[in-house]
Structure formats: structure tokens, C-alpha cells
Amino acid sequence: MNKPPMLDLHPGVCAVHEMLELLGVSVDPGQKLPDMPLAVRRLRAGQSLFFEGAPAPSIYVVRAGTFKAFHTAEDGYEQVFGFARRGDLLGCDALSGDRHLMGTVALEDASVYVVALPDFYALAQSLPAFYRGVMRAVSGAMIDLTQLADMMAAVASEVRLARFLVHLSRRMSNCGQSAKSLHLLMTRRDIGSYLGVAHETISRSFAALATLQLVKVDQRKVEILDLAGLQGFAQGTRAPAKASSGAAVARLRPPGRALALAA
């Protein structure tokens, strides 16, 4: 079947204003905004925004939808690095090289602003608010990656999954959406790759969290029943570094490793 055209052109200040809002900066209503034309690209679920190894003429700001960023190894193994949502920046990895180090695919119908690199630099130059927004977004992306490392650092797979769910929940509530009811758009395999465990283990970990009454799981619909409990459960770490410095050792949760499944 024929799809409608995927590329619009929104002229004028209104689009710039919306992008600044997306980036989390507020501008004076009286502020004069450059009327640079802003391209919008719409994608269907499953379409790629850009491919790994492709040249990078632009960066992107997600307007709607969800993306998966990933890297494919020589042997075909797919490593997932993150899930981008409204307000996130995509394509930044190519700013220090000239090619994308990862591919990006839409997990649902989506739309992004396309900012050509020259425009990107020109906007940052002429519009301090844009620069601040970009730095905000970039900083947020680094925090996300940091939290990814944090999730992967957890020993027990159930703890990794709990951290992942807490992370998702926080992101949802930051967007003003419900923090309790999640509709996952990615497969178990995606989550497994993201968290560094096999996809079967993700299944089992979901079952374990459900048994603990922390969440209710029905395929990709996840309901958080006890957010506080889930957060507490997510705190479990590996054996601490021998309490060398006098860090406050207030052990909120489980004794050492993970959980004793109540039958």
C-alpha cells in the first residue's frame, strides 16, 4: 500500500519555539526567534531513522514516538544502547567523527525534527536558548547512559530489571504521563540486550517481580503495583567496598544477594 509522504516543511518561528520547548528551555514570549525552516520527518514503526556507519549530515530531536538505538556486531549480535523518547536528541554520536556509530529504528510511529549540521551550529550561535537546550539534552543523554551502566552493574538480573522499570517509570512521569502503567514497545530480547542478560532471563525476572507483588505483567503491559518496594528492591548492589571511608551504611533492603521467593 502507498504511504503518505514522510517529509514536511514547517516554516516560521512556531516550529523553532516548539523545539525549544522540547529541549526543556523556556523563552520569553517577546523574544524574536529566527524563522529558519525546520524539517520534520515522520516514521512508521520499524523504519530506521539512520543506519550504523552512515554519514551524519544532521542531528535529530524526537517530537513523538520511541526509538531504539543499537549497534550490530560482526557476528550479528545486536547491542541496544538506549531508548529515545520525546525531547531526546539523536545522532550526537557522530559529532566527534563523521559517521554514526549506531543505528536507530522507530519502535512505533514517530516524528523528529531534522536539523542539518550547519543549521545546528548557526542556531546555537544566534540563539542562546537553543544552546542551553542542547546542552541540557546532551547532559540528559549522558545521564541515561550512566544509568545504563548502573543497571548493568547490578549482580542479580531481577535487580537489573527492577532498575530498568524504575528508570522507565521516572522517564514517563517526567513527560507528564502515568508512572505506574507502562506499555513496553521493545521485545524481551531488546531489554535483555540493553541490560546485558539473555532474553529468557528477562522473562524469568519478570515472573519473579510479579511473584513478589511488585508488578503485574501481561505480555508488554506492565503495571507497577508497589513503586516504593520496587525502588527499594532496585537498590541491591554487589558486595560493597569494605566500608572503607565512613559512608553511611544504612542498609535499606536485602541482606546480601537477591531474594527468597515466597511460594
Next chain:
Amino acid sequence: MNKPPMLDLHPGVCAVHEMLELLGVSVDPGQKLPDMPLAVRRLRAGQSLFFEGAPAPSIYVVRAGTFKAFHTAEDGYEQVFGFARRGDLLGCDALSGDRHLMGTVALEDASVYVVALPDFYALAQSLPAFYRGVMRAVSGAMIDLTQLADMMAAVASEVRLARFLVHLSRRMSNCGQSAKSLHLLMTRRDIGSYLGVAHETISRSFAALATLQLVKVDQRKVEILDLAGLQGFAQGTRAPAKASSGAAVARLRPPGRALALAA
């Protein structure tokens, strides 16, 4: 004993020029540079540049030395997120909040440029080269975090360590230093935290790589004997995603999991 004062003030364009070089951008010799005073802070090994949770009035550009960025959990477990070297940006994590999400400590004597946030924005505004340099550095930091995820994603601990060493080697050669002979400044526990394994496992993995004749290890001095072999060994991934798309499956190295130790 009394230490010399740790805060210098370098006035004039020369410092700005050096910082731009650090950030990897080249400027025309004739270019007029703003003569903004640039603070330099020097640190002894073991000193903290800033603490987790502290307010973030500035960002930093590493001039010399090596830093460790980490986060301390409630139970005292220390998660390492990265090691920063000459040319790296520090403190970016606070740009989207107003507090540092991780602490930073010098692993050897070091010095950094201290750029107050207002100056940071003013410089970016008035000096396009600075802006480009910052974006370059930030993009590089994101790539580093991405590679961290890549290291932690490897199943076998020896593969993780191999990737870590390759990563270090590349960074060294990017700085124009020897890529074969590494002097690690971090402890086994730091590496273990960074790679998501116990520090004993790091020891054993070093021994395994040494047995394979890929490296020679003497405490913190590591010599790479076979860089190509190490890189090949570092390719090992977890079981690929069933070769769904027709990705070229050129298996360069080990059959499935890890290694059969030759006695």
C-alpha cells in the same frame, strides 16, 4: 606538610587557545580570541575535583592527569563510570540538573581548566570554535559511555577486560602516547566496578590473557604483546540474535564462549 597553592590564574588569550586545542578544534592564528581569564586548578593524587551531590558552578577541561568518575550507593558500593584524561570534559552531568550526580577524584597529580557556567555559555556564544569543541568533547564522552556498555555486555570476563585494554590503548594512541605499554592508575577493584565484575575476577582474567600471550602483566604495568590478537579476542559476544537479517557472519575468533586454557 604544607602544599603549594592549588589555584592559578592564567590571564589572556594563550590559555583560551590551549583549551581550544585540548578540545580538538583548530583556530586560525589570526583569529582574535577573547582575553577571558581562565582559572586552572591543580590537584594531587587522591584529591577530589568535586563531590557527588555538590552544586555545580563550573565545568572542567582536563589539562593533565587522570580522573576517576564514580557514584557511591547507599550501602557503600562504589560504581565507576569512567576515567577522564587530557582533553576530556568533566562535570557535564550537572548541566541538566544543578547538582553533580557523581564524584570525581584524581588518580595522579592533575590539572584542569575551571570554566564557570556563565563563562561557559558566554564563550560558546562568542566563540564558535569553543562551541564546536564542546560538542566534540561531549560526543566523545557519550561514545565512551557507549563503549562502557559494550564492555559490560560481553559475557566472559576475559573478553570484558580485553575490550577495556583495547579501549585504553586506543585512547593512549589518540593522545600520541605509546599504545602498547600501559601503566594503570586504577586498582583492580576500580576496574572490576567499571566492568561489572568482582575484583578477584579481574585478577584471574589478567592471568588468563597473560597465559594466552596477549599481554604481559606486572601489577599495574601492562604490556600488550599482541594487539591484533587482543582485538580479535575482544570481539567475542554473546549468542547472536539468530542471524535474522542477512548480516555478514564472518566469525573471526573464538567458537562460542571463551577460551580453552592451554597449559
Next chain:
DNA sequence: CGCGCGATTGAAGCGACTCAACGGCAGTGG
């Protein structure tokens, strides 16, 4: 000199990986 910490090595237990089979759902094509 001795204390502490980092590094190494050993032993034992368990948790995640792999392989495998099955049910469910969706998209496709007869």
C-alpha cells in the same frame, strides 16, 4: 618495623547461559 591495602590464588555454591520445546499471536498467501 608493622600496619593496611592491593593483588593473587584456592574452594565451594549458585545463578545465568545455552539448548530445547511449546503456546500464542500476527501477517501472508493460497
Next chain:
DNA sequence: CCACTGCCGTTGAGTCGCTTCAATCGCGCG
């Protein structure tokens, strides 16, 4: 309209590698 085919998700069984606990050695620093 319905079989067919993939893929996703779940569950089971066995193996193996990592974690944890522990002891020992070496080095640097007070």
C-alpha cells in the same frame, strides 16, 4: 477464510563461570 510461517514469550533442564568467603604475599607509608 483458513492454513502456514515466523517471531515473541514462557518454561524446563543441565552446564559452567562468576561470586563470595577466605588465606596469603608483597609493597608503601607512617
